[in-house]
Amino acid sequence: MSAPLAALAAWALPGLLGRDRRGQQAIDRIEAIASWTEQLRDTLSAAAGLEQALLATAATAPLPVRKEVAALAERIRRGQRLPEALRELAAGLADPLGDLVVLALLGAAGRQSGRLGDLLAGLAASAREQAQMRTRTASSRARVRTSVRIVVGTTLAMAMGLVLLNRDYLRPFDTAQGQFVLLLVGGMFAAAFAWLRKIATFTEPARLLAASQVSQEST
Numbered sequence: 402m403s404a405p406l407a408a409l410a411a412w413a414l415p416g417l418l419g420r421d422r423r424g425q426q427a428i429d430r431i432e433a434i435a436s437w438t439e440q441l442r443d444t445l446s447a448a449a450g451l452e453q454a455l456l457a458t459a460a461t462a463p464l465p466v467r468k469e470v471a472a473l474a475e476r477i478r479r480g481q482r483l484p485e486a487l488r489e490l491a492a493g494l495a496d497p498l499g500d501l502v503v504l505a506l507l508g509a510a511g512r513q514s515g516r517l518g519d520l521l522a523g524l525a526a527s528a529r530e531q532a533q534m535r536t537r538t539a540s541s542r543a544r545v546r547t548s549v550r551i552v553v554g555t556t557l558a559m560a561m562g563l564v565l566l567n568r569d570y571l572r573p574f575d576t577a578q579g580q581f582v583l584l585l586v587g588g589m590f591a592a593a594f595a596w597l598r599k600i601a602t603f604t605e606p607a608r609l610l611a612a613s614q615v616s617q618e619s620t
Contacts, residue, residue, distance in 0.1 A: 424535070424539050425539070426465075427496075427535065428532055428535045428536060428539065429465045430465045430466065430494075430496055431496070431498055431528055431531055431532045431535065432463070432465075432528070432529075432532045433462075433463035433464070433465035433466045434466055434494070434496065434498050434499055434502060434528055435498075435524075435525045435528030435529050435532065436462075436463045436525075437458060437462045437463055437466055437470060437502075438502055438521050438524050438525040438528065439521070439522075439525045440458045440461065440462065441454050441455070441458055441506075441521055442518050442521040442522050442525065444457050444458060445517060445518050445521070446518055451483070451506065451509050451510060451517075452477055452483060455470075455473060455474060455477060455506075456474050456477060456478070458470060459471045459473070459474035466494065466499075468493075469490055469493040469494050470490070472489075472490075472493060473486055473487070473489070473490045473493075476489065483510045484507055484510050487503050487506050487507055487510065488503070488507075488610070490503055491503040491610045492610075495608070496608070497607065497608050497609060498524075498527075498528050498531065500608050500609040500610040501524055501527075501609065502521070502524055503610060504609065504610070505517065505520050505521060505524060549594075553594060556590065
């Protein structure tokens with residue numbers, strides 16, 4: 402019975418005890434979308450058309466979104482209709498803020514572009530504020546993750562101490578009934594660790610352009 406518990410621990414503990422890489426990647430992507438939005442605004446202010454602005458920013462877009470922006474530029478060069486290319490960009494970014502930018506660009510592609518520069522500036526400012534909010538939230542959640550590490554580390558240290566120093570205490574778990582109790586206790590700890598991991602993880606807001614919606618609109 403110890404093998405399944407060990408396998409479960411090997412799967413769950415790295416994400417529970419490690420750094421919140423997913424949260425940091427989300428913050429980096431928000432800041433990258435904000436910077437790219439500002440690039441678009443500045444390029445459009447130089448009297449470039451929307452497609453020309455999108456093509457011009459492909460090579461200089463921030464790294465977290467450069468792949469998606471470059472793919473957008475390539476679709477435009479191949480002659481794909483701009484609204485369809487933009488919806489595929491939203492699917493590639495897979496970010497609520499990216500959806501807002503794409504919706505603004507879709508409006509401009511539909512010749513409602515009179516105040517696009519102002520709208521992009523507002524979106525960029527909103528993105529900066531959102532990134533700052535996420536950074537503050539990440540800092541507060543870092544304290545929660547530290548507490549989680551202490552709880553998990555203490556639990557594992559106690560278990561290892563019993564295995565190494567007091568094997569007689571664990572002898573009753575060698576029976577079938579003991580194995581069942583061990584499984585029950587292990588499940589309770591696993592549920593508690595999963596709950597701790599959940600409260601230490603940032604919940605992403607809902608997207609405006611879901612993947613299914615993007616695919617339906619593209620057809």
